[in-house]
Amino acid sequence: MKIALVGNQNSGKTTLFNLLTGTNQKIGNWPGVTIERKIGKIKDLEDDLIDLPGIYSLSPYTIEEEVSRKFVLEEKPDMIINIIDATSIERSLYLTTQLMELNTKVIIALNMADRLEAKGIHIDAEKLSKEIGTDVVIISALKGLGIDDLKNIIRKSKGRQVISREIFKSNIETEILQTEHRFKINRFMAIKVLENDKMYQNYQVGQVKNSRQRLEEIYKMNIEEIIANARYDYIVGIKNKVTTISSIKETMSDKLDKIFLNKFFAFPIFIIIMFLVYYLSVGVVGSFTVDWVTDAVANFGEMIRDILTNLGASNWSVSLVVDGIVAGTGAVLGFVPQLIILFFCISILETTGYMSRITFLLDKLFKKFGLSGQTLVPFIVGLRMLSTCNNVNKNNKR
Numbered sequence: 001m002k003i004a005l006v007g008n009q010n011s012g013k014t015t016l017f018n019l020l021t022g023t024n025q026k027i028g029n030w031p032g033v034t035i036e037r038k039i040g041k042i043k044d045l046e047d048d049l050i051d052l053p054g055i056y057s058l059s060p061y062t063i064e065e066e067v068s069r070k071f072v073l074e075e076k077p078d079m080i081i082n083i084i085d086a087t088s089i090e091r092s093l094y095l096t097t098q099l100m101e102l103n104t105k106v107i108i109a110l111n112m113a114d115r116l117e118a119k120g121i122h123i124d125a126e127k128l129s130k131e132i133g134t135d136v137v138i139i140s141a142l143k144g145l146g147i148d149d150l151k152n153i154i155r156k157s158k159g160r161q162v163i164s165r166e167i168f169k170s171n172i173e174t175e176i177l178q179t180e181h182r183f184k185i186n187r188f189m190a191i192k193v194l195e196n197d198k199m200y201q202n203y204q205v206g207q208v209k210n211s212r213q214r215l216e217e218i219y220k221m222n223i224e225e226i227i228a229n230a231r232y233d234y235i236v237g238i239k240n241k242v243t244t245i246s247s248i249k250e251t252m253s254d255k256l257d258k259i260f261l262n263k264f265f266a267f268p269i270f271i272i273i274m275f276l277v278y279y280l281s282v283g284v285v286g287s288f289t290v291d292w293v294t295d296a297v298a299n300f301g302e303m304i305r306d307i308l309t310n311l312g313a314s315n316w317s318v319s320l321v322v323d324g325i326v327a328g329t330g331a332v333l334g335f336v337p338q339l340i341i342l343f344f345c346i347s348i349l350e351t352t353g354y355m356s357r358i359t360f361l362l363d364k365l366f367k368k369f370g371l372s373g374q375t376l377v378p379f380i381v382g383l384r385m386l387s388t389c390n391n392v393n394k395n396n397k398r
Contacts, residue, residue, distance in 0.1 A: 001047040001158060004072060006099060007083035008092050009054035010356060012111040015141040016083055017051045020151075045151060050077065056091070056363070058098045058188070059224075060199070072102060073189075079105045079157065081150070083141075086113040086123055089243070091360045093132075093235045100133065101164050101188035105157050108136045109150055114143070119254070120246040128242040133165050167234040171218065172226065175211040182207060195223050228367055261357055270358050273349070281341040289337035297330030 007013040021040030038051040052071060053064035060066050072080070082099050084092040089110075099106050110125060129136040135153050139146030164187040166173050179190040183203055193203045194212055212223050219226045260269055301322045308318045349355045 001078045002075070003042070003047050003049050003079045003081060003154070004075075004077040005049055005051045005081050005083065006068065006072075006095070007054065008056055008085060008088070008095065011054070011083050011085040011092065012141040013051065013054060013083050016081075016109065016111065016139070017049065019141060019144060019147055021049055042151070042154070045154060047154070049081075055095065056360075057095055059367075060197070061367075072099075072104070077104060079107065079154065081107050081109055081154075083109045083111050086110050086138075087115055087119075088356075088360075089123065090235055090239050093238065094231055096132065097167060097231050097234065098188060100162055101186065101191065103162065103164065103186045103188075106134045106162055107150070107153055107157060108132070108134060109146075110136055110138045111141050113138045114140050114145070119251070122244045122246070124242045124244070128238070131238050131241055134162050168227075168230045172215060172230060175215060179203075179208060179211065191227060195227060222368075224367055257357075260354065261361065266358070266361055273354075277342065277345040277349075281338050281345060289341075290334045293334045293337065294330065297326065297333065301326040301330070 005013060005017055017038060017040065020042045022043050040049050040051075041047070042049050050071070052068045055062070055065045055068050058065060058069045058072070060069060071077070080099055080102070082096050084096065096106070096108065108128070110123065110128075113123060113125075116123065123138075125136045125138050135157060137146055137149050137153055139150055141147075168176070175194060176187065176190050179185075179193050180187060183190070183193070185193070185203075189200065193200045193208055194215075196204065196212065215226055216223055221229075260266065262269075304326060305318055305322045308321060346355070
């Protein structure tokens with residue numbers, strides 16, 4: 001049996017994969033892309049386990065999401081293990097709602113639930129199972145807890161399928177159901193057809209366009225926003241039903257989350273943090289490193305000039321080496337320390353968990369432009385690279 005392991009980044013997916021397969025695994029790349037592909041045999045079961053790239057949704061905004069969606073739609077795994085970070089259940093369940101629409105058996109592995117005790121949070125796995133319509137098992141991939149329970153559920157679930165739940169408002173469900181019946185497709189595909197997904201352009205007939213137009217006129221927003229907002233509303237409802245919070249002493253992390261993830265202050269704080277990162281990498285430390293590298297390259301160039309002149313080299317060859325090769329290389333190297341500092345600052349933000357949190361917050365905003373919240377980091381780095389290129393061009397003109 002072929003089982004796909006799907007989950008968000010940093011949800012413990014790799015740790016669970018290693019626990020289930022041991023050393024019996026193969027490493028390769030997905031066809032057409034340089035993303036690591038891991039396949040292994042589950043110990044004691046001998047079923048194939050395929051570790052899909054860490055993703056936040058099955059919407060095709062990134063290469064990872066393209067790879068994962070293509071696999072689950074074309075390869076059609078017999079079962080999906082959806083590993084969820086219990087400490088970020090609201091973010092994780094967005095992907096779960098999409099997986100549940102594939103008519104494939106889904107098992108939810110609720111990971112890191114033991115961490116919730118320190119926060120006074122309890123998730124009722126049985127109630128979550130009833131609400132979402134599939135098996136839920138609590139595990140700790142780091143501590144190796146609940147793995148045998150997960151294997152037992154896999155044994156019992158072989159051959160069983162999931163019946164998709166209706167999670168949207170009635171008018172949205174009506175259009176989805178009509179699209180399913182019209183083209184004889186599953187629920188996930190029907191929703192993607194309504195969203196005008198590029199993978200399903202052949203289905204874009206008059207009735208589908210009319211359905212999309214009706215919904216957009218009712219909700220006064222584009223269809224992708226309508227579906228995304230409806231998913232989040234459904235997830236919040238489930239979270240409120242299955243989660244209980246007992247009063248405990250508020251941790252420093254909780255206090256910081258209230259500030260940095262505040263509904264009104266999150267974006268201004270993010271802008272300030274990014275300004276400080278750029279100011280540090282380009283201004284305070286960056287300008288010093290650029291001047292230091294520039295002086296070092298200039299001194300090296302003069303040394304090479306003296307050596308070549310003493311050897312009797314012609315003026316044009318000296319100019320080619322010193323003013324061309326050495327100076328040109330130095331113009332680029334001058335900005336390398338700035339990029340190193342920028343990546344170092346971003347890695348600190350990633351380690352603290354801030355980047356993953358702000359990525360989730362920006363997901364709704366980015367989706368309006370056809371992007372995922374995951375594009376935040378490439379966007380930041382891209383802006384710095386563009387700035388660097390402009391500075392290099394200016395220096396070359398001088």
